[in-house]
Amino acid sequence: MVGKKKRGHPDIEELLARPWCYYCERDFDDLKILISHQKAKHFKCERCGRRLNTAGGLSVHMNQVHKETLTSVDNSLPNRQGLEVEIFGMEGIPEDVAQAHNQRIIAGFYQAEAERRATTGNPGPGGNAGGQPKKPKFESPADLKKRLAEHKARKEAEKAAGTESGGNTPLDGAQNSPLGQSPASFQNAGPYIASPAASYGAPQSAGYGSFSQEPYSQPAVAYQQPYSSQPPFSGPPAAGFQPQFSPPQQQYPPSQSFPPGQNYPGGPNQSFGAGSPPGSYNGYQAAPSHTPPAHGNLPNRPPSLPPAPGLPQRPSFAAPSVPTYQMQQMHQGPPASFQSQQNGWQGNGWKGQDQKAAMSSAYPPHSQGYGDYSTNASSVDDLVSGAAREVDDIDEIIRMAEAGIKPPKKGDSTTAPPQASETGAAPTLLEPIAKAETSGKKSKKDKPMKMVYSDNEISPEEKMSLMPRYAFIPEGKAESSLVGGHTALVVAGIVDA
Amino acid sequence: MAPTIQYELSSPPTDAVSAIKFAPDSPTRLLVSSWDRNVYLYDISGEEEGGKLIEKYEHRAPVLDVCFGADDHEAFSAGMDWQVKRINLDSGETEVLSTHEGPVKSVVYSKEQSILVSSSWDLTLHFHYLSSPEKETTVISLPAKPHSLSITSSKLVVAMAARLLYIYELKSTLLLTSQSNVASKLDPWQQRESSLKFMTRAVACMPNDDGYASSSIEGRVAVEWFDPSPESQARKYAFKCHRQPDPEGEGTDIVYPVNALAFHPVHGTFASGGGDGVVALWDANAKRRIRQYQKYPQSVAALCFSSDGKYLAIGACPGFETAQEEYSGEGTKLYIRELSETEAKGKPPKA
Numbered sequence: 001m002v003g004k005k006k007r008g009h010p011d012i013e014e015l016l017a018r019p020w021c022y023y024c025e026r027d028f029d030d031l032k033i034l035i036s037h038q039k040a041k042h043f044k045c046e047r048c049g050r051r052l053n054t055a056g057g058l059s060v061h062m063n064q065v066h067k068e069t070l071t072s073v074d075n076s077l078p079n080r081q082g083l084e085v086e087i088f089g090m091e092g093i094p095e096d097v098a099q100a101h102n103q104r105i106i107a108g109f110y111q112a113e114a115e116r117r118a119t120t121g122n123p124g125p126g127g128n129a130g131g132q133p134k135k136p137k138f139e140s141p142a143d144l145k146k147r148l149a150e151h152k153a154r155k156e157a158e159k160a161a162g163t164e165s166g167g168n169t170p171l172d173g174a175q176n177s178p179l180g181q182s183p184a185s186f187q188n189a190g191p192y193i194a195s196p197a198a199s200y201g202a203p204q205s206a207g208y209g210s211f212s213q214e215p216y217s218q219p220a221v222a223y224q225q226p227y228s229s230q231p232p233f234s235g236p237p238a239a240g241f242q243p244q245f246s247p248p249q250q251q252y253p254p255s256q257s258f259p260p261g262q263n264y265p266g267g268p269n270q271s272f273g274a275g276s277p278p279g280s281y282n283g284y285q286a287a288p289s290h291t292p293p294a295h296g297n298l299p300n301r302p303p304s305l306p307p308a309p310g311l312p313q314r315p316s317f318a319a320p321s322v323p324t325y326q327m328q329q330m331h332q333g334p335p336a337s338f339q340s341q342q343n344g345w346q347g348n349g350w351k352g353q354d355q356k357a358a359m360s361s362a363y364p365p366h367s368q369g370y371g372d373y374s375t376n377a378s379s380v381d382d383l384v385s386g387a388a389r390e391v392d393d394i395d396e397i398i399r400m401a402e403a404g405i406k407p408p409k410k411g412d413s414t415t416a417p418p419q420a421s422e423t424g425a426a427p428t429l430l431e432p433i434a435k436a437e438t439s440g441k442k443s444k445k446d447k448p449m450k451m452v453y454s455d456n457e458i459s460p461e462e463k464m465s466l467m468p469r470y471a472f473i474p475e476g477k478a479e480s481s482l483v484g485g486h487t488a489l490v491v492a493g494i495v496d497a
Numbered sequence: 498m499a500p501t502i503q504y505e506l507s508s509p510p511t512d513a514v515s516a517i518k519f520a521p522d523s524p525t526r527l528l529v530s531s532w533d534r535n536v537y538l539y540d541i542s543g544e545e546e547g548g549k550l551i552e553k554y555e556h557r558a559p560v561l562d563v564c565f566g567a568d569d570h571e572a573f574s575a576g577m578d579w580q581v582k583r584i585n586l587d588s589g590e591t592e593v594l595s596t597h598e599g600p601v602k603s604v605v606y607s608k609e610q611s612i613l614v615s616s617s618w619d620l621t622l623h624f625h626y627l628s629s630p631e632k633e634t635t636v637i638s639l640p641a642k643p644h645s646l647s648i649t650s651s652k653l654v655v656a657m658a659a660r661l662l663y664i665y666e667l668k669s670t671l672l673l674t675s676q677s678n679v680a681s682k683l684d685p686w687q688q689r690e691s692s693l694k695f696m697t698r699a700v701a702c703m704p705n706d707d708g709y710a711s712s713s714i715e716g717r718v719a720v721e722w723f724d725p726s727p728e729s730q731a732r733k734y735a736f737k738c739h740r741q742p743d744p745e746g747e748g749t750d751i752v753y754p755v756n757a758l759a760f761h762p763v764h765g766t767f768a769s770g771g772g773d774g775v776v777a778l779w780d781a782n783a784k785r786r787i788r789q790y791q792k793y794p795q796s797v798a799a800l801c802f803s804s805d806g807k808y809l810a811i812g813a814c815p816g817f818e819t820a821q822e823e824y825s826g827e828g829t830k831l832y833i834r835e836l837s838e839t840e841a842k843g844k845p846p847k848a
Contacts, residue, residue: 049785448749449740452772452818453714456696457658459644460754460817461515461561462618464824465577465600470532472558472577472600 012109016102022087023076025101035089041075055083506539506831507547513826514812516562517799520569521608524803527810527833528572530563532826536574538586541808541833548833554584554591562603566613566627573613575601581615581623595623595634603646605653610667614653616643622655624674635674637683639663647702647709652686652723654709656700660691662711664723692719692735701758703765703781708733710767710781712755716740718769720781734784739771753816757799761841763806768841770797772816776809780843787843795828806841809834 019034020027023042028034039051043058047066052058059070072081086092093101116122453460464470510531520526525542534556541548558577565572572584577600583592599619606613606627613625620642624635641657648654653665663685673683691697695715702709708722708729719735743749753772760767761778766787770776774793779786796816802809814829 049783448746449715449752450743450746450749451715451752451754452816453754454819456714459642459658459696459698461602462642463821464513464532464817465559467824469824470559470577472579 012106015105015109019090020101022085022093022097023073023080025077025104027105031089038087038089042073044074046074054086054088056086059083502544502835504544504833505547506541506550506833508537508550509831510535510537510829511827512559512829513814513824514798514829514831515560516564517801517810517812517831518564518572519801519803519808519810520565521567521804522569524805524807526569527801527803528563528565529799529810529812529831530560530574530576531829532559534559534576536560536563536572536584538572539831541810544833544835552586552589554586554589556582558600561601564604564606564613566606567608567611573604573606573615575604575615575617577601579617579619581613581625594625597621597623602643605646605648607648607650607653607667609650610671612667612671614646614648616646616655618642624671644697645700645711647700649702649704649706651706652702654700654702655685656691656697656711658696660693660695660697662689662691662697662700663687664689687723687725689721692721692733693717698754698756699758701760701767703767704760704762705765708781710758710760710769712758712769714754716750716752716755716771718755718758718779736784738769738777738786739773739775741773753796756816757797757812759800759802759809761802761806762804764842766841766843768800768802768809770800770811772796772818774813776800776811778841783843785844787841790834793830793832795830802841807836809836809841 015027018027018029019031021034021038021042023038026037028037039053043052043055044050045052045058045061045066047062047068050061050065052061055070055073058073062068062070070083073083080097085094455463506527510529510533512531512533514529514531516528516530518528520528525540527539527541527548529537529539531537536554536556538551538554539548540551543549554572554574556574556576556578557580560574560576562575563572566583570586572586573594574582574584576582579597579599579601581594581597581601581604583594585591594613595615597615597617597619598621599617601615601617604613604615611626611628613627615623615625616639617623620639622637622639622643624637626632626634639655639657641659641661643655643657645656646653647656648667651667653667653670655663655665657663664687666686669686670683691711691713693711693713693715695713695717698712698714700709700711707724708720710718710720712718716739717735717737719733721733722729724730739753739755740750741753743751751773755769755771757770758767759770765782766778766780768776768778774795774797775789776793776797777786777789793811793813795813797811798814798816799812800809811832811834812829813832814826815824817824
């Protein structure tokens, strides 16, 4: 994982950690921005522009203020328009939707990484280097020598033990061929070398090697390099994949001193297939590290079970940073659909949904909606960045969020008046006068207030005019006449009123 | 967004500002009336030196309002000395047009009708016929003290105490007054009650002559339309503004009076200035706030857009608060804000 921090593109973990919008699948730098996006794009009343906090809040608002019924969430994807899911920021997203989103992110990530690699010719850092036939990764001579030495030592040991495994032989050849700089076999082996992928490849390749090497070369071609780490799992041999995991693990305990079932209770099959947490995955990872002493016993295995002869060759066994859901995805997703799914998300996949949307003409075309997004993005960003000079309710949210206060759910009910006039909520919430001012709703609306100038009868100017400082004494009149005149005015006012 | 330019005018009035008015033609000519008994004429161009004070016209008493006349060289002032004056800005000569029986609060000029209307706390409006000086001033009595006047090419809006609001149709009014001078009981075209519960502070008409905005001492602005049809009347609304959460009181708002309203002559949006020192721009049609400027150190007393809409002049001075025994307008400042092309432009109404 050297150089990880130097990359200009985001890590997959970073990508997965980004908040995203349930309704439009857009992702954001910050949860606060996501929330403001949702308020601006999905929870905004189209009648009065008021921004609510949730779809339910908007529905209530529309119902109470405008006497309209909200049927769908604005600007949302065709399958996300429902009001039944209560979304606020990242809260409330159904599990399956969240998983699908993560899969899409992962797919996009590998696609992007593949493209980067294709254009730069650089192998990916850490995680997924290999798999690129044209640009095989060479190990440094020192590593090669080291491995060669290890291999030789192992051979010696095997020979000494007289347990040379027939099943391993071809593999060993394949594995060792790079050491011998055999170009032809190198290409196949390449993907498994010098990358965490090799951590899978190594144990597996042993098993595969005993079948045939085709499964490897095929996926490598089919997927190009992006899935260098994936072909072993998601490629055609997927069916044969799971058994390959379990046998070694089941075998290790006996061959080592682990009590069976203690470290690997339940089958790895099960745990992997169910999207197991990394823990169980690591359990598998841990196994290889114990293999060196054990692998002398490997010949005991039936040929169909992949042994781990290659493992000792890689002392620096790094756990590939493959998240759980990716594992799950790899196991579950048929390779073909995976590929197309990826294209779908990356490319014009939305268009298919656009068409759907267009059919139900109730919704604006999504292409348009997306156009809006880009502009909205900037505007929201502008708002946020310009918070200092321009106070908005987005800004308020953000400030409150910073202060650790949950934004008030003022949108949830129209009984909450547009309070934050100072911060700008009011303009978007201008209510009809009849209701706001003259009807008997005041008890609901009234908030304790302190008026800076509260004399409802006499204007500040009139008061000022009475001050000696500003007093004017008409020429030829005594001071008393001013007072008298003023009193007369007041009297007249009363009479007239 | 390009940073908007704002600068302070040098040599501001020494006391509170009562009104700010831009000239009808030149966008850089500015009149300011002040409680320090002067009317100031500035040329605001040249931000480095903070504009230039062209002339100062001294009055006998605090000046409560000022306005330009037919051109950039004529002005009218209304003051505590009960007089409505015409000022020749070039020569400095003044002429008393009429004398009320109390301080004159406001004065407005209509170019189209060539009349000057003044309102006074003596509960009268004075109509001055500038095109026919021989004609006597018409006095129209009002039911309550007028607080603010606003005029368009065809209408005059008088906001009074007791939340009364009169709208005069200038043409018909002038026709009536031309027939007889006994127009003291002339009825307005429309009599309305303010939409706001508290005392009206300012009123300003839309440049397109469709309606007006009014503000109250209780941090609120109402927007209404002249058209008496139910459809148009249904469009009226009011909103809160110029309030701040009270740092001491839980959930309490400090509510400031909205002292000034000014419509943008080009875009039809309007600015409000409050006792909180905030100036906000609003889009009356879209019912949105366009922007809010950083707080001024003092209460905003007066606002005006230049005739081309490029400048916004802001008069800030200490606000008069409840039960204030002493008041001093010391520290009064004038700010000029140069607006970018779209700064005061409203967004198109949402389809």
